Amino acid sequence: MWGLDFSSVDWNEIGVATLDTLKMLGASAVFTFILGLPIGIVLFMASRSTTGWVRAAYAVISFIVNILRSVPFIILIVALIPVTKAIVGVTFGVLGTIPPLVIAAAPFFARLVETSLREVDRGVIEAAHSMGASTWQVITRVLLPEARPGLLAGITITVVTLVSYTAMSGMVGGGGLGDLAIRYGYYRYESTVMIISVIFMIVLVQLLQMAGDRLVRHFTRK
Amino acid sequence: MIELKQLTKRYGQGAKATEALSGLNLSIHKGEIFGVIGHSGAGKSTLIRCMNLLERPTSGEVWVGGVNLTGLSKQRLQNERRKIGMIFQHFNLLSSATVYDNIAFPLRLARKGKAEVEAKVNELLALVGLEAHRNKYPAQLSGGQKQRVGIARALASDPQVLLCDEATSALDPQTTDSILKLLLDINQRFNLTIVLITHEMHVIQSICDRVAVIHQGGIVEEGAVTDVFLKPQHPVTKDFVRGEQxxxxxxxxxxxxxxxxxxxxxxxxxxxxxxxxxxxxxxxxxxxxxxxxxxxxxxxxxxxxxxxxxxxxxxxxxxxxxxxxxxxxxxxxxxxxx
The missing domain is CATH 3.30.70.260 (ACT domain)
Structure with a gap:
């Protein structure tokens, strides 16, 4: 079919690569969330402040976030090699890919968090203040629950972005489906494996997006 | 109950500064329903938001229940605010929480036990007549029902004062009357001091004991509603009264x-x-x-x-x-x- 030869495909290798991709995705998504959520909250709270030093801190954090978001991921991986080595000890394979993935995706996710917190009705925040809520209570009991659909949509977008990032990391020996596609398709002209890898990634993105949309719908009350 | 002394609120700085309140004095007694009426931009919204320091005055003092709020630390202010209920023109309910959870919200902020929360919320649901809607979300309620949730939520922490920020302005006339009736009922039943701001003389006439007319950041007329309503002195007051009659x-x-x-x-x-x-x-x-x-x-x-x-x-x-x-x-x- 279309000149593709499925008999020579090593399905075992594809299975391992799929698993690697899922591992990278899972681990980097968790750390991106853990890192990006607080940064997003800090960005949001600082952007509303009228205190001088808080506004200065906002400008600094915002600047760093923008830098990390504007550097192409492929360059970021290379630039972060010493950092990656310091954190996980290796710079290639599944483990070596996770730190650059997180460092690239966390600022992106933080911005999405900031944006969805901005969508929360100011009046509700004010009402909570009028009832004597502390800043921490406003964050945990008002902002996060009220922004939940937006946050879930942000997580979905981030994870889907991470799928394409894991593929890019294949260029520098990152492992996973992207690595497979590049090694076979690009270097060895074996398009069959490349096409299978790409199809697997398309299916993965579709499933993630569907799951995300479903969660968003489930938690939307408006 | 509430004492405002030389209250001034300025927005902006230097030449561009505008004064929303200029050295305003006001005294509200325990157990009365006090109305503040004014046109939009007169400063009435700033005034009521200064009463629980949602808006911090540029100068002057705010005394509620014998406590000077302007002099409190953040922590103490949070505690004092629990004794001041507030309802809003746009209700400001948590859209992600049910009616029950919205009313329970202030109780949970104060870390009350589960049984106590349950008992109190049930009592309030009965008071505002929303027992049947306890598990609904705000988006499923009408405007009047939302304001009832707002009132129940404001009463949950047994406040000494209830501040109403244009609480009926987003409601149709019939719903307005039913909400006003509820406020009057609460006032009489719990001897709760109510302060409301409005631009509708009808609201003042229906439930207020005393009224202040605010114009350009100051009180231009103040007194028992019967006096102010039947013998208005200031042109702004006359305007409001004529509009109603x-x-x-x-x-x-x-x-x-x-x-x-x-x-x-x-x-x-x-x-x-x-x-x-x-x-x-x-x-x-x-x-x-x-x-x-x-x-x-x-x-x-x-x-x-x-x-x-x-x-x-x-x-x-x-x-x-x-x-x-x-x-x-x-x-x-x-x-x-x-």
């Missing part, structure tokens, strides 16, 4: 149509039980004067009946003077208009 043709036209020759258009104000007595007809029978009613209102201010008639008397000079004197003697307020 003149249904139908404007007074000026009526006076003109009655003939320029006769000068005696007289405004007679009845208050309390006198409203329903036959004072006017008895008096003219005695003096022999005749009268034509040019305009009239018989209504109530809160629970006090009142009547205000504009009449033109006919007859001899002495007859008319005698009539006016006799009406005054019997406790009616008589004002000759020009």
């Amino acid at each position: 003149s249904q139908g043709e404007p007074l000026e036209l009526a006076v003109q149509a009655s003939g320029t020759g006769s000068p005696q258009a007289v405004k007679i104000t009845f208050l309390g039980s006198k409203t329903y007595e036959s004072i006017l007809s008895r008096t003219v029978r005695e003096t022999g004067a005749d009268f034509a009613i040019l305009q009239g209102t018989i209504s109530t201010i809160k629970d006090t009946p009142y009547g205000q008639l504009i009449v033109r008397f006919e007859g001899g000079r002495e007859q008319i003077d005698a009539t006016l004197a006799k009406l005054s003697e019997q406790g009616l307020d008589v004002e000759v208009m020009n």
Whole structure:
């Protein structure tokens, strides 16, 4: 079919690569969330402040976030090699890919968090203040629950972005489906494996997006 | 209960600064329903938001229940705010929480136990008549129901004061009346002090005991609603009162149509039980004067009946003077208009 030869495909290798991709995705998504959520909250709270030093801190954090978001991921991986080595000890394979993935995706996710917190009705925040809520209570009991659909949509977008990032990391020996596609398709002209890898990634993105949309719908009350 | 001293609020700095409140003083007593009325931009919203320091005044003091809020630490202020309930024009309910959870919200902020929360919320649901809607989300409720949730939530922490920021302005007339009735009921049942701001004289007339008229950041008139409503002094107040009373043709036209020759258009104000007595007809029978009613209102201010008639008397000079004197003697307020 279309000149593709499925008999020579090593399905075992594809299975391992799929698993690697899922591992990278899972681990980097968790750390991106853990890192990006607080940064997003800090960005949001600082952007509303009228205190001088808080506004200065906002400008600094915002600047760093923008830098990390504007550097192409492929360059970021290379630039972060010493950092990656310091954190996980290796710079290639599944483990070596996770730190650059997180460092690239966390600022992106933080911005999405900031944006969805901005969508929360100011009046509700004010009402909570009028009832004597502390800043921490406003964050945990008002902002996060009220922004939940937006946050879930942000997580979905981030994870889907991470799928394409894991593929890019294949260029520098990152492992996973992207690595497979590049090694076979690009270097060895074996398009069959490349096409299978790409199809697997398309299916993965579709499933993630569907799951995300479903969660968003489930938690939307408006 | 609430004491505002030399309250000033300035927005912006330097030449561009605008003053929303300028050295305003106000004193609100325990257990009364106090209304603040003003046009938009008069500073009334800033005023009520200063009462729980949602808006921090530039200078001046805010005393609530004997505590100077302006001097408190953040932590102490949070504690004091739990004793001040507030409801809003746009309700400001948590859209992600059910009716039950919205009402429970302030109790959970104060870390009350589960059983206590449950008991209190059930009691409040009954008070505002929303037992059947406890598991609904705000988006599934009507405006009036949302405000009832807002009221229940504001009452959950047993406040000493309830602040109402244009609480009925987003509601239709019938719903407004039912919410006002609920507020009056709460005021009487719990002796709760209520402060409300509004731009509708109707709201003031329905439930307030005292009223202050705010204009350009200051109070221009203040007093019992019956006094302010029936004998407004300041032009802004007169504006509000006229807006509420003149249904139908404007007074000026009526006076003109009655003939320029006769000068005696007289405004007679009845208050309390006198409203329903036959004072006017008895008096003219005695003096022999005749009268034509040019305009009239018989209504109530809160629970006090009142009547205000504009009449033109006919007859001899002495007859008319005698009539006016006799009406005054019997406790009616008589004002000759020009």
